[in-house]
Amino acid sequence: MKLLRKKIEDEGIVLSDGVLKVDSFLNHQIDPALMKEIGLEFANRFKDAGITKIVTIESSGIAPAVMTGLELGVKVIFARKRKSLTLTDQLLVSSVYSFTKQEENTIAVSSQFLNETDRVLIIDDFLANGEAAKGLIEIVEKSGAYVAGIGIVIEKSFQKGAEYLKESGYKLESLARIHSLKEGKVTFVEELEVVKA
Numbered sequence: 483m484k485l486l487r488k489k490i491e492d493e494g495i496v497l498s499d500g501v502l503k504v505d506s507f508l509n510h511q512i513d514p515a516l517m518k519e520i521g522l523e524f525a526n527r528f529k530d531a532g533i534t535k536i537v538t539i540e541s542s543g544i545a546p547a548v549m550t551g552l553e554l555g556v557k558v559i560f561a562r563k564r565k566s567l568t569l570t571d572q573l574l575v576s577s578v579y580s581f582t583k584q585e586e587n588t589i590a591v592s593s594q595f596l597n598e599t600d601r602v603l604i605i606d607d608f609l610a611n612g613e614a615a616k617g618l619i620e621i622v623e624k625s626g627a628y629v630a631g632i633g634i635v636i637e638k639s640f641q642k643g644a645e646y647l648k649e650s651g652y653k654l655e656s657l658a659r660i661h662s663l664k665e666g667k668v669t670f671v672e673e674l675e676v677v678k679a
């Protein structure tokens with residue numbers, strides 16, 4: 483997705499060989515016009531997958547997930563990381579090791595929002611080692627629902643999550659794929675593919 487790549491080039495800050503900061507449009511301040519385009523793109527890529535629900539994780543997955551839900555006409559559920567006093571229902575839980583915070587979190591979704599008739603699209607902001615995606619898959623599958631696809635805004639293809647998800651048979655669609663963050667520079671997989679072609 484060209485618009486997203488341009489935004490990463492213009493505003494992304496490489497914090498280290500493994501971490502990209504995109505606080506100006508995705509992780510802190512949110513660019514609604516870009517989110518709208520992201521929603522359209524995910525909806526287009528998954529339009530034939532029979533999606534009935536979207537599942538994401540708070541907080542940075544919510545904006546792209548909601549815009550996609552709007553386009554596909556389905557509800558969006560976000561897994562919670564903190565135990566809330568109002569979350570009194572039967573819970574589907576999983577344990578996720580956070581790449582950025584380097585700590586283990588229990589994530590939870592109320593079982594009332596998912597069941598075996600659902601075909602779920604999982605959406606998240608970043609894919610690194612796949613821990614968040616694995617946790618969300620576990621929650622969806624515990625409910626009896628089917629994981630019909632995984633949509634990622636920014637995939638860091640040099641980390642192991644993308645390969646793991648594809649090898650496990652999930653349909654993965656990433657809107658920007660980063661080949662490397664070495665020497666403070668973002669290199670996209672798509673650019674390398676153009677050079678090779």
Ligand code: 5GP
Binds near residue numbers: 500509580581609612
């Ligand atoms: P994973 O669970 O795939 O190892 O990491 C994905 C999660 O960690 C995402 O939900 C995202 O919040 C966070 N994350 C991973 N890598 C990055 C990164 O380079 N930049 C930012 N801003 N978040 C990241």
